[in-house]
Amino acid sequence: xxxxxxxxxxxxxxxxxxxxxxxxxxxxxxxxxxxxxxxxxxxxxxxxxxxxxxxxxxxxxxxxxxxxxxxxxxxxxxxxxxxxxxxxxxxxxxxxxxxxxxxxxxxxxxxxxxxxxxxxxxxxxx
Numbered sequence: 001x002x003x004x005x006x007x008x009x010x011x012x013x014x015x016x017x018x019x020x021x022x023x024x025x026x027x028x029x030x031x032x033x034x035x036x037x038x039x040x041x042x043x044x045x046x047x048x049x050x051x052x053x054x055x056x057x058x059x060x061x062x063x064x065x066x067x068x069x070x071x072x073x074x075x076x077x078x079x080x081x082x083x084x085x086x087x088x089x090x091x092x093x094x095x096x097x098x099x100x101x102x103x104x105x106x107x108x109x110x111x112x113x114x115x116x117x118x119x120x121x122x123x124x125x126x
Contacts, residue, residue, distance in 0.1 A: 002026060002098050002115040009094060009120030012086055020081040022096030022117055029077040033099050033107055036070060036081050038092035045095070049081060050107040059107055086124045093119040
């Protein structure tokens with residue numbers, strides 16, 4: 001099993017920034033594609049971003065493109081989501097996830113990930 005722990009959520013005003021961290025246990029971090037998803041109350045869990053296990057290619061949902069950046073620090077087994085220019089519609093619980101999927105496009109699918117963190121709340125006020 002892979003254990004993922006998110007941190008860095010909080011309350012911020014419109015236009016502010018937050019950086020989320022996801023720390024992974026064990027020594028298998030480099031073998032997984034890491035994804036970020038978010039879920040607002042009463043809504044489905046939606047794709048936000050991902051960084052592939054091979055090559056470091058990053059992917060972003062259209063709603064966050066240009067504002068959010070995903071990166072990782074492999075020696076620390078940690079992946080980050082830098083969130084800038086936050087909007088009220090970004091309010092949600094944010095989850096990191098790990099998966100070993102193959103093929104482009106699969107990184108955006110919730111059911112392609114095997115391990116999930118507990119989530120961290122991000123609230124953006126008007």
